[in-house]
Amino acid sequence: MRFDYLRELHDFLQWRTGDAILLAEANILPAENLKYFGPEGDRMHMILNFQVNQTMFYAFASGDCQPLGKALMATRKRPEIGQWGIFLRTYDELDLGRLSDEQRQQVFDSFAAEAQEVTLAIPGAERTALTNLLTPEYSSPDARGRHTVALEPCGYRWFRVGPLLDVITREPR
Numbered sequence: 001m002r003f004d005y006l007r008e009l010h011d012f013l014q015w016r017t018g019d020a021i022l023l024a025e026a027n028i029l030p031a032e033n034l035k036y037f038g039p040e041g042d043r044m045h046m047i048l049n050f051q052v053n054q055t056m057f058y059a060f061a062s063g064d065c066q067p068l069g070k071a072l073m074a075t076r077k078r079p080e081i082g083q084w085g086i087f088l089r090t091y092d093e094l095d096l097g098r099l100s101d102e103q104r105q106q107v108f109d110s111f112a113a114e115a116q117e118v119t120l121a122i123p124g125a126e127r128t129a130l131t132n133l134l135t136p137e138y139s140s141p142d143a144r145g146r147h148t149v150a151l152e153p154c155g156y157r158w159f160r161v162g163p164l165l166d167v168i169t170r171e172p173r
Helices: 004-016 030-037 050-062 066-074 101-110 164-169
Strands: 046-048 083-085 116-120 130-132 147-151 159-161
Touching: 030 046, 050 066, 050 101, 130 147
Parallel strands: 046 083
Antiparallel strands: 116 147, 130 159
């Protein structure tokens, strides 16, 4: 990767609008951090910390915080103006690829192995369908205005309040 380009992009962004940041979703080893941040923090402003994220899930599952502490220490080195983004999930799948096979299996075993039914009370959606954007299914509210949906253990659902037909037939503004 041409890391100098990140410096050029950083400089342009700072010149164009001073209150924006460059956020990297880069699942990198701690030894590669400075390549993305830049030695003076002149490339990426923030990087999502996948090392901490994966060991955090292991800590939740096992109660063992030592790997999490090691990941925090391993990713401690960064430029003064660079920041880590600590997160639980992004918009896509949960990546546990840097855990050992045993750690990863413990995370899988500790969290739901099968779909779980959840009940949602969504303000403003008490009388409106909750439409799954990835499948043809939807949820109608119960008498108390709550929606019940099944969530897969390693999947995700994108819902929209209201029927999908509203989106398809809406007049352009």
